[in-house]
Amino acid sequence: MKYFAGLDVSLEETAICVVDESGRIVKEGRAASEPRALCEVLGKVDLPLERIGLEACSLTAWLYDGLREGLPAICIETRQANAAMKTMPNKTDRNDARALAQIMRTGWYRQVHVKSQQCRLWRSLLVARRTVLNEMRTIENVVRSILREAGIKLGTPSRTAFGGRVRELIGTDTVVITLVEPLLAIVATMLRELGQLTKQVLNIARQERVCRRLMSVPGVGPITALAFRATIDRSDRFRRSRDVGAHLGLTPARYQSGETDIQGKISRCGDELARTALYEAAHSLLVRSKKWSSLRAWGMNVAKRRGMARARVAVARKLAVILHRMWSDATEFRFGKAPGHVSA
Template sequence: MDVSLETSSICIVDAQGAIQREFKVESEPEAMAAALMGTGLPFSRVGLEAGPLSQWLHAGLAKAGLSVVLLETRQLRATTKAMPVKTDRNDARAMAQVVRTGWYKAVHVKSELSQALRALLSGRKLLVAKLRDLDNGIRGLLRGFGLKVGQVSEAAFPGRVRELAEGQAGLEALMGPLLQARDAVRTERERLHRLVLAALRDDDVCRRLMTVPGVGPVTALTFCSAVDDPTRFSRSRAVGAHFGLTPRRYQSGETDRVGHISKQGDSLARQALYEAANVLLTRTGKWSALKAWGLAVARRTGMRRAKVAVARKLAVVLHRMWRDGTEFCWSREVIAA
């Protein structure tokens, strides 16, 4: 199924790859299930490309008794690129052959709780970004008149802006609505942050992960919602690669190049781990073997690469703590994890 917002293209093939049916249907799980069942054909697998609607459609089709798999987007892109003409119909044909041959990587379908937590974290991040945009926009407008806000706290920002605009009627009229909008965004951001803290109160796993230096409520909840089920990783070292924190590599013949990190997987979790690594290396006062290891990497390769390395190590440590039910070890034993 090649899914779009309004309609989806469906291609059904048999075990030999011959096309049996092709049609379009409304992008609703009930309509899709009815269309497939109406063909009277037995289905061994139904493939959906991972996307914004995929988990909702997956749940509806699975409820109808169909064996549904979510397909990794990057892998499918490599398949459809080989086709000279790109249409929804051709994409559905390519996906059908990928599902038939088994040449695909199935994407983990998260639980409803993890999806709800991810939505909460994404909403909070959106308001954080909008608040930052408002602050920067206000600073830029004032700078055009030679007025510099300088370094002030978040709470003192409105007072400083009003002080600078005082006596200039045009600026006062402009800054009033902007500051009111800023106050509204800040209030709602705090409301969402309280919901994040409330979600942590009854979550023993997240509270245990917060014993790691640099890992706060947002990072712990982001990591848990991204991993969802720790048993789906056979080795803790695979978690760092899953979040795109390991280098790319190109090896062919005599050529062997190691590049930057892949940046695949959950970008929200990768960002949270990087921020936790930054706090661990630059703000945490208490010493630990993990911090000593990170600072040693920083001396060899620079602080920026050290933060990425520590972020990858944090992913490994957090997953191992989750699997084993242990707390953070401040001694060198943490490096062996």
């Protein structure tokens, strides 16, 4: 007899359900959301567990690492699990654990790759940096709004000159400076910390062999290289390099039913951090890069036919494929031969 378990993880407690191969519930319980506590409870079941499923969430990687040391734990895709859970009439942790156990029994699931701890830390660094940058922009926009109320147009000073330019334009207006000064102090602090986070990213990218290789591609800098490296984790996850574009949500979504067949915008179903980094790299390649390459020439032809916005997406998808192939084959970027080039 085979047995399967489902774990519905929440912040403090995890609901546990064990079923046999016929779908009959054998054991139910709860345990603290910690690897040791879960291992103890599952060990007391004293049954040969074939699969133990837990839904992807913020605690999943930590719990998965602990459970995999002695148990057949599997992390499953969230949207697919939610679709199965919606069949339950009542939404409770107990019912969710039951649904997850049945998913494990039937095999109707998609396993999610759990990244290594190092890649998770790299991604956390990139998220922290992006968060600081976004909040800085928010506060800067608030400052601009306050100045406009006083009839002052700030213009587009550089980020480092932002505070000085604001104080210069305000002059002796004590009312406005009283409102703005605390915000400028916050921006200055965030700018300093943003520099520290950026420095960490640069140091990692310089030391990481794969990142150095990826940065040989025009338009791909340290942030894009590290974001791609941290998201993919292992190049052998993908049998074909072109699958990476779909994994990152850079391929068109499709809806087909009967005679209806609609191909829409990109799915955006993958990792948003890596997708955004690749889009920005594509923009840099098309707009800022001056060196000729077959990739840039192809992108500019797409821009002439379909517009620059679609060209950026198309080049971002191409970049995902190229970066993965370079990583897998340990090869350098090939610029190609410019038109009119004659070999010696």
